[in-house]
Structure formats: structure tokens, C-alpha cells
Amino acid sequence: MMGLALAGCASLQKRPEPLAITYETTPCLGSCAVYRLGVNADGIAVWEGGEHVKLVGQRMFVVSPAEFERFRAALEPYRPEGVRSLATPGECNDRWTSDAPGVIVSWTEDKQTDRLVINYGCDLEMNRAMFQALADAPDVLPLDIYLDR
DSSP: OHHHHHHHHHHOOOOOOOOEEEEEEEOOSSOOOEEEEEEETTSEEEEEEEESSSSOEEEEEEOOHHHHHHHHHHHGGGOOSSEEEEOSGGGGTTOBOTTOOEEEEEEEETTEEEEEEEETTBSHHHHHHHHHHHHHGGGGSSOTTTOOO
16 A cells, blocks of 8 residues: 555656746836836736836736747747846947846746846847847737836
């Protein structure tokens, strides 16, 4: 009987953690929306509104699998292995515009986190397409009650 019970335990494996994406905007000199958004593949999302947003504070909501997939797909081309930063003048070939907002995107999966740290003032001409894609990525999520768009 004990062997049967142990065999049953051996077949139970911890389910891998689903992919979780955190998207955090940074302040600028002006009225840039500042917020943090966490979304995971299970559809659970957490909004943390800071400045210049419709809803300040924390709220939980649900995203559909299709919404999560569109969000993931919009960000995936820019996912580094490990950490990539374009957020200081030295990382930007000294092509730097001060007082620009930025974004920090983190992908966490299987206990590993990849992180992209961006300041939109970093070599804008060279990085324009990536910066636009990163800024537009949250548009696929149901954020109208949280953000002016």
C-alpha cells in the first residue's frame, strides 16, 4: 500500500510557472503616463497606476489568451537573453536626448528573468522602430479604463 502511495507522489510534478511579462513605464519631464503592468500566460493581470493615468493604484483584471498572445508577440522580438540596456548616454553612442520616458520589460519563465531597459531618448534614429513597437505593445490589452490613448 505504501509503495502505491509513493508511486502516486512520484508522478506528480510541479507545473512549470507560466510566462509572466512585466511592463513598466518610467517618468519623463512632462506628463508621461507612469505605470507598471504585470500579465501572465494564465490571464491574470495587475495594474499599478502611478502618474498621469486614469486610475492610480493597484487593480487586478483578466486578459484573454488571445490578448496575452498578442502582447507577448509584440514584445518578443526585443526580448534579450539576460539583460539589455539602452538607458544611459554611454549605452547610446552618446546620441542622447534627455528627459525622455522609458520602459522596462521583464520576461520571467522557468525561474529565469530576461530584462530590457530602455530610455526613448537613446539614439532615437537608430532605435525608432523598436521604440515604437515597445510603446505600442500595451495597446493590445484592455487598458482603456486605466490609460488615455
